[in-house]
Amino acid sequence: MMSRVLQLGAALCLALAMAAAWGHPSPHSEILLEGRAGGIGSSGVTSADVRAEITLPLDELALAFGEPLVETPSNHVLIGDERIAAYLAAHIRPVAPDGRAWTVRIVNVRWLLHQRPADVRAIVTLRPPAGAPLDRFTLQVDAIAHHVQSHMTVVALRTDEDAPARIIGTLRFGQRSLAVRGADPRWWIGSLDLFKLGMAHIAEGFDHLLFLLTLLLPAALLVKDGRWQGYGGPRHLAINLLKVVTAFTVGHSLTLLLGAIGAVRVPEQPVEVAIAASILVSAAHAWRPAFPRREAWVAAGFGLVHGLAFGASLRDLDLSGVRLAAGILAFNLGIETMQALIVAVAAPLLVLLARSPSSAHARRVAALCAGAMAVVWVAQRV
Incomplete structure (x- = not known):
């Protein structure tokens, strides 16, 4: 015995x-889509663009990237912003209802190294093809979750600069696309995703x-x-x-x-x-x-x-x-x-x-x- x-x-x-x-649990990524209620757009970009603020946990991004991104403990960045921008542009793919791809442009990349956990934050503009609606598209994202199975990406939408954000969905391993359908005034939208996020926070x-x-x-x-x-x-x-x-x-x-x-x-x-x-x-x-x-x-x-x-x-x-x-x-x-x-x-x-x-x-x-x-x-x- x-x-x-x-x-x-x-x-x-x-x-x-x-x-x-x-x-x-593996720190989650966050994507905040910002726009006006009349059609998704935002201050800082034209009315024909969607502005996205994307926050990625550094450790998980390095795993997906396949090489160290920052030298510790000196916090010296080992690769250039242009490589991160190219990587993000290749792993963020908005698609119009008719299947045409949107244009993705990385505006800037910031390294948030003096916080724990450290993050990489990028400002991205998304532009639909001619004639495609601005408030209906499919957002495909696999910057981390395609490699780190425990990773979650939370997607939120803000329809006006002064309006509250709302959760429109989450993406996990095996889920790379999310339908974006403009503003929804119902306050409970996104609650189920937050319920699942709470469960995951304990389970993981x-x-x-x-x-x-x-x-x-x-x-x-x-x-x-x-x-x-x-x-x-x-x-x-x-x-x-x-x-x-x-x-x-x-x-x-x-x-x-x-x-x-x-x-x-x-x-x-x-x-x-x-x-x-x-x-x-x-x-x-x-x-x-x-x-x-x-x-x-x-x-x-x-x-x-x-x-x-x-x-x-x-x-x-x-x-x-x-x-x-x-x-x-x-x-x-x-x-x-x-x-x-x-x-x-x-x-x-x-x-x-x-x-x-x-x-x-x-x-x-x-x-x-x-x-x-x-x-x-x-x-x-x-």
Whole structure:
């Protein structure tokens, strides 16, 4: 039995090590199409053009590009703007309803290297062929998602300089085209995409999952004399799960809201370091009770930190007004739905672990692996 536990622990450590490369889901790309309500166009371009602001995460773009783009840690750019412009022009293809290609011109390229994660931002003008409608076309984009399978591109539309943007769709691996059909006044348009984005943020956000699952690792156990003891029964487990998950939800929902509306802005690096540190704290607690019967307070406190990362993802989409409110609700519902599904799967496994004769060994191996992963992430993010 001991050898099986050690084998299981080794396999878990290997899986965690393989997952270390993506503490957060792959940063998504953003395409903001800007125009006037009378027909897509925008300030800075003629009425016959569509202006697109395209933001691409640097690390994912380098993977798709096939070579390093920036030398670290000096932040020295290794290739010229013209090569990036040519690459983008080849991977952005608007098409008119009759199949004719639009003209794509890269106006400028900016390297946003003093932020984390670093981005490349390009301003692009899109011009339809003669006689083609300006507000109906198919946007084909595969600058990153054709190579990085976990990547997502969020496409938004703003019909006037002072109007709020709205999400019109997302593109993932295997999806390279999106129909653009002009302005849609309905405030709920795009909410389904934001719901899916919230689910993906948890499903692919390994550090968020690892914190919650490690904190729940001893949820089925009793505490006696400062140590984890035997199985406390289904009612004990259900109460602990409800307390911890609810507290974590309240915490991250609050800062998600504040971050999304711009009321709270915290640099990303200390937030990511704090998220990694939260895993280390939960791993120590799973090893030996550090704050018995106060797990909900810890979940709420660290939930505030995790919510800052969620809020930053939503704030970057530049929504406002009722669309922002609908977006926050949809995004958070996506987070909670995926979180509930994961906890529902984990609950019976926690019962099996608690009732196993080798429960203590398996729990400590899992806690050790989670703690080791947290230390790796802290080092990387510092």
